[in-house]
Amino acid sequence: MKILVTGACGYKGTVLVPKLLELGHKVIAIDIMWFGNFLPDHRNLEIRKIDVRNTNEIDLSGVDAIIHLASIANDPCGDLDPKLTWEVSALATMQLADKAKREGVKRFIYASSGSVYGVKDEDLVTEDLSLEPISEYNKTKMVAERVILSYADDMVVQIVRPATVCGLSDRMRLDVSVNMLTMQAIISGEITVFGGQQTRPNIHIDDITDLYIFLLNNAEVTGVFNAGFENLTILDIAEMVVSKIPAKIKITESNDPRSYRINSDKLIEAGFKPKKKVGDAITEIIAAYQRGTLKNEPHFHNLKWMQQKVVV
Template sequence: MRNKTVLVTGATGYKGTVLVPKLLDKGYRVIALDTQWFGNFLPEHDNLSVIKGDVRQTADVDLEGVDSIIHLASIANDPCGDLDPKLTWEVSALATMQLADKAKRQGIKQFIYASSGSVYGVKEEEQVTEDLTLEPISEYNKTKMVAERVLLSYADDMAVQIVRPATVCGLSARMRLDVSVNMLTMQALKNGKITVFGGAQVRPNIHIDDITDLYIYMLENPSKTSGVFNAGFENISIMDIAKMVQEKVECEIEVTPSNDPRCYRINSDKLLATGFIPKKSVAVAIDEIIAAYQQGKLTDEDRYYNLKWMQREVL
C-alpha cells in the first residue's frame, strides 16, 4: 500500500487539508490538485506535489504514475452551487465525467468520489439508507447525483467507491465556518449569541477526522468498500446542536423563521458493517473549536465562508 501515488483533487479545501497530511504520514506520495481559491494551507513535504490547477482542464491533469484518485473537488454547498449553476455543473459533474474517462483510459484502478448525503433530498423515513431514491433539490445535489451515476458506469473498469458524507464538522487549517456545528460554535464564541433559523431541521453529522480516515480506509480496502456508502453517525437537529454549544459556551439562542426545507437523516449501517469505526463526535468537534479559538489558533475570517469568499474573490 505504501509508496503508492494518490491524486487528490480539491486537496487544499476543508477536507483535503486534513486528508493530505494523513496520507503523507502513511507513506503515500500525493499529487494535490486545486484551484486554491481559498488558499493553500498544506505543509511542504518531499512526497507532496501541489499543483495550482482547475479540474475542468482535464487535458492538463497528468495521471502518469498515479495509482488511485480521491476526487474531492466540487463547488461545495447549496448556496455556492446556486451562485453560478453553469460553473457548478462544469466543476461538479462534467469535470468528474472527464476525469473518470481519462482514468479509465490510463488504466487507473481506483476512483474514490466524495458525493453528498444531501442527494436524497427531503425524506420522511427515519432510516435513510443507500437503497432509497435520490431526489436532489439543489444544483449542488443534482450535480452530485449525476456524477455518481456516471462513475458507477465505470465500475467494470476500476474500483468505484462513492461516499455520501454527512455535514462535516471540526477543525482544519483551511477552516469552514459556514457549516452548522462550526458556524454555531463560532457565533457563540465571538458574539455570545447563536442565531438559529427554524431549528427543527435534522442534519446528519460527521467529524472531519472520521471522514478523512474513511477516505484512507477506502483507499486501503477497495474490495470491501466498492459501491455507494453513507457516512454520517449523528443525526441531530439544528436546535439541539445549538444547545450542545450553549452547554459549553455561555450564550443566548435566538430563533428566527426559516424557509429552508432541508431535513434529512442518514443511516450508515452498510459502512459500519465493513469494519470502519468512527472515533470522534460532534461534541468533540465543538470542544476542539472552542480550544483553538481560546488559544488564538482559530479566528473568524472571510475565507472560511465559501459563499462570501467566492462572491468577493472568484466570481
C-alpha cells in the first residue's frame, strides 16, 4: 500500500513508520517537525515538512490509506493556545477527510483519544457511552471523530481511542505518566505523585502502533474502538517503577479530576491481541537510559518545548 501518515515524526509515528516500511509499504510522512525528525532514511519513505493545516500542500495522488496522527497532543498543550488546537486537531482533520473523499482515498484511520469520555462514574468505559470532553484537546478529538464518521459511506473509517501510551520511541515523550515517573526515579531517585488515586488506562507503544497495522490489514473492522489494556492508578504506576529501580515516592495534593477506566473488549473481539504491558515499558526505559540511548532531552517534554519554540 501507499500510506500517508500525518504526525509521522511524533512519538507514535516514529515507531509506526519503520514498522510499515518493514512490511513493504510505501510511506509519505507528513509533519511540521516542531520536535525534530527521528525517522530513518529508506527508499520507500518520503518525508515532507508540512503543516497539516495547509491541506493544499498534501499530495494524495495514489494514496491508498491515511493514518492521521497529527494533533496538538495532551490537555496542557491543547490549553496553551486553544485557537491553534482547534485549527490543527479539528479543522485540519475536516479538510483532510474532505480531500481524501474527493481524491478517492479508500481508508482513513484516525487517532482520537480515550479521554473524550471526560470524567465517568462507570467502572469500565465502553464505546457506547456519551462523550463529555472537558478540555480543548478532548473537545477537538470528539468533533474530529464526528466529522470523519460522516464519511463512512465514502471510505473505510477506523477510529481508535487510545489510552495513555507508554514505552520507548526515538522521538520520546517524557511528559506522559509511565515514562515521566520512570525517568524521575532514574534521574532523581524520587517520584512525585499528585494525588495518586486517579485511574488512567495505559497501552504500550508497540501495541498501539501494531493496532494501526492490524486495522490496515482488516478493512472489515470499522467504527470506533477503545485501545487500553491496563487501568492503573498513578500510585500503582509509581509502585511498579520503584519495584524495578530504587526510588522514594512523594505524594502531594492534586486538583486534577481526570479518572477513568476504558474497556477494550470490542477491540479484542475484533481479533486484536496486545503483547506488552506497562511493566515492559518501565523495564525498557530503564535499560535504554542505562545503556545511554535515552537521555532527558528538552524536546521530549511537549509543553515546555511548545512554550519555548511554538507558542509565543
